[in-house]
Amino acid sequence: MEIAELTLSKLREGFKHQSYIADDDIVVPVYLALKLGKPLLVEGAPGVGKTELAKVLSRLFGCPLIRLQCYEGLDENKALYEWNYQKQLIRIQIVKDRYDDTQHVEDEIFSDAFLLERPLLRAIRSPEKSVLLIDEVDRTDEQFEAFLFEVLSDFQVSIPEMGTLVARHIPIVVLTSNRSRELSDALKRRCLFLFIDYPSVEKETRILKAKVPEAGEKLAEQVASAVHQMRSMDNLKKKPSIAESLDWIRGLLAMGASELDAHAIRSTLNLVVKHKDDFSALLEKGCLCALMEASRRIER
Amino acid sequence: MSVDLALARFAMMLRELGIRVTTAELLDAARALVEVGVTDRERVRVALASAIVKDSQQMPAFNRAFDLFFSPPEVLAEYAGKHELMLSKKRQELSRASEELLFLGEPVELTDLQKSTYARLKPEDQERIREFLDRSTHGKKVGPNFRPLIESIVQGHLDRWRQKLREEGIQVAVPVPVTGDALVDGLLDEIAGMDIDSSFLHRDLGQVRDEDLPYFERVTRELSHRLATRLSRRYRMSRRNAQVDIRRTVRASISQGGVPFRLKFRARKVQKPRLLLFADISGSMSKYSGFVVQFLLGLASVVDTIEVFLFAEELEHVTELLEPEMGMRQAAERIIEHSAQWGKGTNLAASLQTFLTEHRSYATSDTVVIIVSDTKTLCLDEAEAKLALLGEMTRDTLWLNTLPRQEWDRIPSVARFSRHVKMFECNTLAHLERIVRDEVLKYPY
Numbered sequence: 001m002e003i004a005e006l007t008l009s010k011l012r013e014g015f016k017h018q019s020y021i022a023d024d025d026i027v028v029p030v031y032l033a034l035k036l037g038k039p040l041l042v043e044g045a046p047g048v049g050k051t052e053l054a055k056v057l058s059r060l061f062g063c064p065l066i067r068l069q070c071y072e073g074l075d076e077n078k079a080l081y082e083w084n085y086q087k088q089l090i091r092i093q094i095v096k097d098r099y100d101d102t103q104h105v106e107d108e109i110f111s112d113a114f115l116l117e118r119p120l121l122r123a124i125r126s127p128e129k130s131v132l133l134i135d136e137v138d139r140t141d142e143q144f145e146a147f148l149f150e151v152l153s154d155f156q157v158s159i160p161e162m163g164t165l166v167a168r169h170i171p172i173v174v175l176t177s178n179r180s181r182e183l184s185d186a187l188k189r190r191c192l193f194l195f196i197d198y199p200s201v202e203k204e205t206r207i208l209k210a211k212v213p214e215a216g217e218k219l220a221e222q223v224a225s226a227v228h229q230m231r232s233m234d235n236l237k238k239k240p241s242i243a244e245s246l247d248w249i250r251g252l253l254a255m256g257a258s259e260l261d262a263h264a265i266r267s268t269l270n271l272v273v274k275h276k277d278d279f280s281a282l283l284e285k286g287c288l289c290a291l292m293e294a295s296r297r298i299e300r
Numbered sequence: 301m302s303v304d305l306a307l308a309r310f311a312m313m314l315r316e317l318g319i320r321v322t323t324a325e326l327l328d329a330a331r332a333l334v335e336v337g338v339t340d341r342e343r344v345r346v347a348l349a350s351a352i353v354k355d356s357q358q359m360p361a362f363n364r365a366f367d368l369f370f371s372p373p374e375v376l377a378e379y380a381g382k383h384e385l386m387l388s389k390k391r392q393e394l395s396r397a398s399e400e401l402l403f404l405g406e407p408v409e410l411t412d413l414q415k416s417t418y419a420r421l422k423p424e425d426q427e428r429i430r431e432f433l434d435r436s437t438h439g440k441k442v443g444p445n446f447r448p449l450i451e452s453i454v455q456g457h458l459d460r461w462r463q464k465l466r467e468e469g470i471q472v473a474v475p476v477p478v479t480g481d482a483l484v485d486g487l488l489d490e491i492a493g494m495d496i497d498s499s500f501l502h503r504d505l506g507q508v509r510d511e512d513l514p515y516f517e518r519v520t521r522e523l524s525h526r527l528a529t530r531l532s533r534r535y536r537m538s539r540r541n542a543q544v545d546i547r548r549t550v551r552a553s554i555s556q557g558g559v560p561f562r563l564k565f566r567a568r569k570v571q572k573p574r575l576l577l578f579a580d581i582s583g584s585m586s587k588y589s590g591f592v593v594q595f596l597l598g599l600a601s602v603v604d605t606i607e608v609f610l611f612a613e614e615l616e617h618v619t620e621l622l623e624p625e626m627g628m629r630q631a632a633e634r635i636i637e638h639s640a641q642w643g644k645g646t647n648l649a650a651s652l653q654t655f656l657t658e659h660r661s662y663a664t665s666d667t668v669v670i671i672v673s674d675t676k677t678l679c680l681d682e683a684e685a686k687l688a689l690l691g692e693m694t695r696d697t698l699w700l701n702t703l704p705r706q707e708w709d710r711i712p713s714v715a716r717f718s719r720h721v722k723m724f725e726c727n728t729l730a731h732l733e734r735i736v737r738d739e740v741l742k743y744p745y
Contacts, residue, residue, distance in 0.1 A: 008336070008343075028343055029350035032332045043356055086561050093559065179356075188354035189322055192332075195356040237521070 001061055003034050011060075019210040020049070020056040021203060029194040030057070039152055039173035041137075041188065044196035046178055047241020053196075054133035054174040061172070064126065067133045068119035070140045076147055080157060082116045083109075110161035120151055121165070129169040138177040142184065149187045199242065201228045207242060208249050215249050222260040223249045227272065229290060230282065237275045248272040303333065310369050313484045314352065317361045317491065325352050341370065361491075368487045376483055383486030393419040400426070401454065403433050404444060409451050414458040420465060429454060459710055466704075504727050505591050506702065519729060520591055524598025573668055573740065575606045576694070578655075580673035581639070582612040582646040588702045588727065592672045593631065595732055597622055607662050610635065611651035612644035617659060646673070649682035652690060663693040668740055671721065672700045675713040683713075688720045698739055700726035 001014060011031050015022045022030075030053070033040035042050040058065035068079055088109040095105055117125065123132040134148070151157060155167035175191060177183060199207060204224035208215060215223075223245055231239045240248075251271040257264040266283065273279050281287060307329055311321040329351040336347045345366050353362045368379070397415035398407040410418075418426060436442060436450050508516050548564035577596055579589035589610070596606055608619045621634050636642050655663075663669070669690060677683050691697045699721040701714065708714040717723065724735050 028346040
């Protein structure tokens with residue numbers, strides 16, 4: 001698919017074809033980011049499909065996915081490029097007696113063969129259009145963020161020994177954030193924004209059916225309703241994500257359950273709940289009944 | 301109205317609601333509308349939101365603004381008319397206050413905020429102020445030289461009333477045309493009447509209703525956990541900002557014939573902060589203190605120690621009563637059960653004296669002291685002296701003042717304590733998170 005020929009309905013169809021269930025609240029921002037050539041900043045709780053969105057775009061446009069996983073302490077060397085220091089030292093040792101001219105050695109060790117491309121440089125030098133996923137950008141610090149938006153503004157970098165490298169193809173850029181800290185206004189201003197919230201019961205049912213077609217309609221609806229009920233509970237320490245709903249329904253199928261009952265919930269709850277206190281809270285009689293009630297509500 | 305003009309006015313309205321809209325974002329919004337068209341209302345909403353709103357917490361405000369702004373023309377005209385009417389009513393209120401509050405036949409000098417406060421009072425309370433002025437006017441040997449004193453009494457009285465109204469959840473505001481555009485101002489009035497701040501982060505913690513408490517507890521826990529997780533990562537060794545350890549690099553290079561193939565880095569020395577918390581639990585302060593205690597306990601993994609003291613008329617050391625995973629209600633129950641100070645009056649001087657006598661060893665040069673209080677206390681001079689002494693013994697003293705900043709000028713203790721501490725306004729979770737992040741945990745330690 002080419003971006004120039006892209007329409008909203010084609011993008012929607014494309015998502016559907018890739019089993020990525022998305023309504024206009026997701027499709028429109030993605031469409032605009034592609035059309036306006038702007039980075040897309042995707043925010044939302046863990047497990048709602050932020051990273052998956054970049055993967056889907058990569059499959060949809062048939063271009064490679066280049067992923068930069070962010071963490072505190074990430075610096076330019078890890079994100080952009082680094083000289084292969086060990087290889088350079090070995091090379092110097094090998095050729096030190098061969099040449100009198102040190103300039104020759106210097107030119108050699110600061111060439112492509114000694115350059116370690118990191119994700120950002122790989123995206124800039126990619127011979128074809130790529131999807132650049134900058135995952136969990138909120139984990140980096142402010143200095144790196146400032147460096148990042150400089151790269152994202154011009155899509156060119158200067159390497160002192162090699163000169164300025166300009167992107168051959170502007171990549172599709174997707175940044176994700178879990179909101180562990182506030183991102184700078186400068187970075188946000190350069191991006192279009194998409195917030196992915198937990199889905200409604202109806203939408204989650206569609207997601208479950210699309211991703212796990214072997215689960216019946218009834219089980220998908222019951223799981224979606226029960227998970228929705230869990231998310232509405234204020235005392236849960238960690239709300240279940242869509243990824244965990246998928247794990248749960250797959251686990252239920254593996255256990256041979258065709259519908260959600262108290263026994264099935266008890267034996268598979270650890271697939272959807274990852275905190276000891278949450279586990280105990282949900283196994284309390286009242287909570288279990290509420291889950292059962294939520295899942296039965298669908299049948300009425 | 302053209303699309304460009306509509307967008308510009310919409311942006312003006314959003315800015316007044318605290319949503320930052322830059323020209324670049326406005327241009328993106330215009331380009332987005334070209335791409336998606338303007339016939340589908342929901343599509344327009346999503347397109348504008350993705351170009352303009354960069355914070356999910358601002359979405360409720362954006363949605364309200366969108367729903368109102370893109371209403372039919374006759375509805376918009378109605379909002380503008382209502383706004384004009386409201387402005388004229390407010391103007392009447394102000395002039396009525398000027399006409400009614402007279403001393404020696406001349407209006408008492410009051411700010412618009414004080415006049416608005418007067419207008420919000422019950423008729424019997426208004427009557428009391430008028431009676432006071434009337435009696436003062438007709439007193440024996442009363443002359444114009446009494447005016448500053450009388451005005452100061454009335455002003456102080458109205459300021460106290462405003463504080464009381466605020467505690468009851470009634471906000472007194474000065475009516476001013478915000479943008480000068482009747483339509484935008486009218487819509488802003490409509491929004492002001494709605495409870496759009498679904499972001500609990502910005503709500504006054506003293507006003508939290510009991511039924512909302514579980515939600516607030518969860519948000520507090522999440523914020524605290526988020527901060528702790530982020531900081532624990534910072535404590536891990538990173539090559540960024542680290543220095544090459546020459547000695548270890550040379551030693552390691554011996555096996556490679558002296559060629560330093562592998563660089564060794566010097567790990568940063570990590571020293572976690574020690575916190576000393578003094579939380580005021582007198583009267584209306586207890587709720588604020590409860591949130592601060594819960595928030596700080598959530599940071600247990602990233603601080604060296606936290607010692608918690610509660611104070612009202614006296615000081616109580618309660619660290620052992622509290623556990624990091626304890627909810628606010630549970631903590632409050634345990635404190636009420638064990639504490640003799642809950643809900644009493646405030647005597648900071650006596651409380652600090654107890655600390656200096658019985659718990660002095662907790663105050664060390666690497667300790668950060670955090671005090672949660674509205675600064676209102678008995679024995680101000682003595683309290684100030686003790687505070688100065690505590691400040692000399694510790695690294696830093698942060699005062700989380702629960703009073704809104706605009707009230708600080710009229711409370712003498714604020715200026716007195718500010719000489720010895722760093723004072724911050726702290727009555728919402730957003731304030732609390734920012735202060736702890738930027739001030740308590742800012743040191744590289």
